[in-house]
Amino acid sequence: MELRVIGCHGGETPKHRTSAFILDERLAIDAGSLTSGLEVEGQLKLEGCLVSHAHLDHIRDLATLADNRCQMGAPPLIVAGTRETIRILRQHFFNNELWPDFATIPTPDNPTIRYLELSPENPAPLAGCNVRAIMVSHTIESAAFVIETPGGAIAYSGDTGPTDRLWQVLDEQPNLRALLMEVSFPNREQRLATVSGHHTPQTLRADLKKLRRPQDLPTLLYHIKPVFQAEVERECAALEGVSLEVMKIGDQFLL
Numbered sequence: 001m002e003l004r005v006i007g008c009h010g011g012e013t014p015k016h017r018t019s020a021f022i023l024d025e026r027l028a029i030d031a032g033s034l035t036s037g038l039e040v041e042g043q044l045k046l047e048g049c050l051v052s053h054a055h056l057d058h059i060r061d062l063a064t065l066a067d068n069r070c071q072m073g074a075p076p077l078i079v080a081g082t083r084e085t086i087r088i089l090r091q092h093f094f095n096n097e098l099w100p101d102f103a104t105i106p107t108p109d110n111p112t113i114r115y116l117e118l119s120p121e122n123p124a125p126l127a128g129c130n131v132r133a134i135m136v137s138h139t140i141e142s143a144a145f146v147i148e149t150p151g152g153a154i155a156y157s158g159d160t161g162p163t164d165r166l167w168q169v170l171d172e173q174p175n176l177r178a179l180l181m182e183v184s185f186p187n188r189e190q191r192l193a194t195v196s197g198h199h200t201p202q203t204l205r206a207d208l209k210k211l212r213r214p215q216d217l218p219t220l221l222y223h224i225k226p227v228f229q230a231e232v233e234r235e236c237a238a239l240e241g242v243s244l245e246v247m248k249i250g251d252q253f254l255l
């Protein structure tokens with residue numbers, strides 16, 4: 001399993017890109033920087049895109065991705081998420097006002113994107129994988145995904161603060177190679193993290209400790225706010241009993 005990091009930050013500057021990852025060149029996980037960080041050739045290879053939640057920093061490049069793929073006559077891209085996420089995409093994003101409705105363009109029978117509604121906890125096939133949504137805890141509906149491939153499984157959490165169900169599911173998941181996990185603010189910004197539904201290093205550690213053996217799960221961190229990058233990295237490096245690595249743009253992991 002090859003994981004590519006296209007964007008892994010909770011904000012944007014010329015050196016920071018919003019969340020987007022690619023598994024085995026076929027499956028995108030969130031779409032924050034899928035066109036700003038990926039050449040057209042890579043954009044064309046995608047078969048599906050998992051969308052954890054509908055906040056702009058996780059969906060915005062779906063707009064330019066759809067436009068590019070439509071012009072190239074690409075097959076429909078499967079955009080998968082939970083019911084509320086798909087509703088927001090339809091109603092507020094691809095709504096023929098903010099952006100054209102690429103679920104009916106160029107034709108309703110052969111559109112640029114097709115939506116796949118994921119029912120929480122129920123696996124569905126997508127881009128050669130089996131994907132399962134698990135609800136996490138953010139300011140709007142947000143999901144984690146367990147993604148099973150023939151070569152093993154990974155998990156990805158969308159934006160979340162402290163949550164419970166995810167850790168039970170991961171404890172039971174065989175062949176789990178890694179967890180891609182959010183951490184956003186430093187400990188001194190705990191109030192902001194709490195109101196905006198995010199982790200600080202201290203709440204992240206407390207949540208990971210809900211696993212039976214957190215030290216055995218490689219935990220790849222993303223979504224640090226650019227303004228706080230160095231401080232959050234320092235605080236994460238000081239955490240014990242967990243196995244953390246902060247992801248960087250351009251990282252490639254063979255899992």
Ligand SMILES: Nc1ncnc2c1ncn2[C@@H]1O[C@@H]2COP(=O)(O)O[C@H]2[C@H]1O
Pocket residue numbers: 010055057159192195196
């Ligand atoms: N109450 C708040 N006060 C300040 N910033 C906020 C508040 N709620 C949300 N935000 C910011 O808005 C951002 C929206 O995307 P995120 O959830 O990644 O992170 C959120 C915070 O950085």
